[in-house]
Amino acid sequence: MRKIVSYLPFATAVAVTCLASWLAGRPGRAVPTGTRRGERDGH
């Protein structure tokens, strides 16, 4: 049991990486593409 618990931080790090990456890469989310603030989202 103690050995399994010791792997929790690693498993959490992998899970957080995957989740955060997925949230960041979602197609529904607007991605700023312009080089100036005014150019964002095509404006």
Add this chain to the structure above:
Amino acid sequence: MTVRDDASQTDVRMDDDPRLRPEREAVVGSAGRRRGPGRGERLMVPRAEFRSYYGLPVLNEPTWEAHDIAGYLFLGGLAGASSTLAAAAELTGRPHLARAGKVGAVCALGGSMYALIHDLGRPERFVNMLRVLKVTSPMSVGTWILTVYGPQAGLAALTSVTGRFPRLGRIAALGAALTGPAVATYTAVLVSDTAVPVWHDAHRELPLLFAGSAVASAGALGLLAAPLEETGPARRAVLVGVVTEYAAAKLMERRLGPLVAEPLKRGRGGLLMRLGEALSLTGALVSQTAGRRSRGAAALAGAAVLAGSICVRFGVFQAGMASARDPKYTVEPQRARLGEESHP
């Protein structure tokens, strides 16, 4: 009282040859050969068979914990290769894949830093490493690589998520992409530069194996996170990474020979290596077929390759620990090398 120098020497000559000085120049065994075939010098003790002292290990097994160090090897590789893939995606107009890579890299870096500091015991020990740069120490060079890479990866992710300072973000992303490969592979040098037989003897192939594993895992993260129309570079990364990882592992096993490669084929290390190869190859195959059309299949392939890469890193780690525990992996190759030197 005068003592003659030769009084302490013996007149026994092993070869009965008056030209040879007693003791020093006589060749052991030559007397037997001169008496004719089949009558060589008789061994007075049986030929030695290796046993360590009470079967105790010759090497001190590293005190590293698998979840810290093998976890660090994997997460560091994932972070470094993700930064490079993110920069490539940004330069080729794939913003979602780029942002997924940058955010994934900074999270993986956070996890790897936690593992590293947990292994060191106290955070100050990492800071203390920055007092010097020693180019002959992989640990010192690695600390500096992480110090250069970390802020750039963080800045790239922050600017990508907030949308602020895009030009600065692009410079940081390119910087992280350039230092990322070093983050992904220096760990191979770090473990090769130990006396642990499997890691040390694999010093030629291990960086290649780690590079392949890192590229495959970064591609896998891209498959998991990015929309299907942007996953082209991630699929290619998975393919190149898995093939490199597999080829390097096979080459390593072949060059190490049957004895030293044994922990990579048997026991916990062997099991993890086989499982990792199976998962990675299956994931790569799915990513190149159904993963091109279906979002679900691409995510499944990504998860399989990611799991495969984890298994390979933990497998290499466990195989090294097993080779340090058993003295035969240390001494028998040494004896074989000695034999080769004395009978070229």
